[in-house]
Amino acid sequence: MSSAPASLIAAPSPPPPAPVRRSESSASWRLTDRIGLGFAWLLGLLFCAIAVAIVGYFLVEGLRYLRPSLLVTNPAAGVSESQTGGFLDPLLGTVIISAMAMAIALPAGIAIAVWLSEFGRPAALARVAESGIEMLAGTPSVVLALFGTLLFEAPALGFLSQTSHGIVLGQSFFAASAMLSLVALPMVVATVREGLQAIPSHVREASYAVGKTKIATTRRVLLPAARPSVITGAMLGVGRVIGDTAIVLLLLGGTLTFSSATSTPLLGTLRGTGDTLTGYIYYNAPTGDGNQPSKAYAAAFVLMLIVLTLNVGVDFAVRRSRAGGWS
């Protein structure tokens, strides 16, 4: 009798499911396809290895040479490692130049993206603006720098840099950050525009359908909805700005330390020349004029740390944007 209830319970339970094959095997593929797959695998692993090698090398080398004192002392003239100081000014220069460039690129980029995505009339002008942005994205930064020297050496723009014996030098934080903002601008425009276009049209219509104007909809609904894209665009833009060297050397002077134009505390510095971490690395690389590789490695480590932090920030912003959304 005792076995009867057990069989009753056991009877309705379904048979154990057969193990699910998650993907098909490539064994049935043609030989060329299998070689192709193997090649793709190989390349994937190769590039992983390259990335790991670069990061790993500078992690090891950077940690080996990085001293806290390097972050708080300025570059100095000298031949030996102990005499040449640290990279306080270049580090500050990187921060200042990023902030100034983004202060221009972010509002301008958002404005352009909003116009392209939400207004874009007349269509011909939108097309021209679009290809202009694309062209800017494809222009090498050294070309932008060259154009910047022409622009900022104009006497009318002399107030943005130093004037010596009636000649406008055209090198300053203002000049460099103005041209660097053009490097960041296409990233901001592309990302924000993508974010705006990802908003379903029924969300816009829902705002119009309660009597809201297009501008109220853009300001109060669309831009807040695109905020993760704005953050992503800003971070990608900063990444481009802090990685640029050509504009820093040509328009910021690459002078290792700040050299103020006047004695006015802030304005004097911004009108004067300076350097960033990239300029510092360029100078101290084994092939550079300074030739202090240990300093270059330490600076490269700090620079990569900043970039990696930005990347993590982008990931975070993108992940948050996926938390809530419309179908």
Added chain:
Amino acid sequence: MELRKPPPVRRLTGNEGYAPLREAHPWPAPDTAAPEPPGVPESNGNGHHPGPAFVGVSRPARAVPIAIDRMQVEDLSVAYGAKQAVQSVSLPIRQGEVLALIGPSGCGKTTLLRSLNRLTELTRGASSSGRITLDGVDIASMEPTALRRRVTMVFQQPNPFPMSVFDNVAYVLREQAKRRPKREAVRGAVQEALARAGLLDEVADNLDHPALRLSGGQQQRLCIARALAASPEVLLLDEPCSALDPQSTKLIEDLIGRLREDVAVVIVTHNLQQAYRIADYVAFMYLGEMVEYASAQKMFGSPGEQRTREYVSGAFG
């Protein structure tokens, strides 16, 4: 033309054609509904019920309030480029009644709905002729934003704005080109709108939570609250339940039944059972034309047109 075979889903009580439906279902459906045929499962009240449609579902008996004429559509035609979407449609929209627009996909019912608050104008290449009046005034002469505050709309997909529950409703209360009212100044109006949409009890403690964290059904009721916050005369609903589960659908259908007393409700629905449950008047559209406009009783009991009869019985759609 008689149908050769009644389709399985919306089969009637017997094989005698359409007449038994009317007999089995006197209107408005009283509690003493005709006995269900054997084997018909109890309806769970949702729109996706696989059993016979109009038999197990009893339409809630409601006292029909006095209808007030709100909008009048006169000879409306809408075209997108060369494609004619709506062809000379005329019908009244009355407060106190729920008007359901039914018809197969692409028949122009959503276009008709969007014409009522001039949302069609946002579509490039759209052109229209005819006249629509709201309380006697031609809507073409009205400022679109002013019109859309009086004729608000809820969409197929729940689309709360990316802000808090409170701000979603407060956003609508803020008049154009005016300073943003203080939070406390609009609190009462926000809560009233949420209460009218039957959402207040669920969100009272979470007014500052992001609206996109609500469930789909709650989001849609928030969208209804948002549409009601402008105190509209007409509420347009474009398949508001098609993305929702049965429970949420039921909540919204009950809500629509209550709302019709202070606002004219026009609902587009693909779901005949839903139209049967909630509509007082039904317009059947097919290929851009309005084939028939009649009371729900007539439409589902003895439609005048052959095409209506075929659609309502499930012969096509």
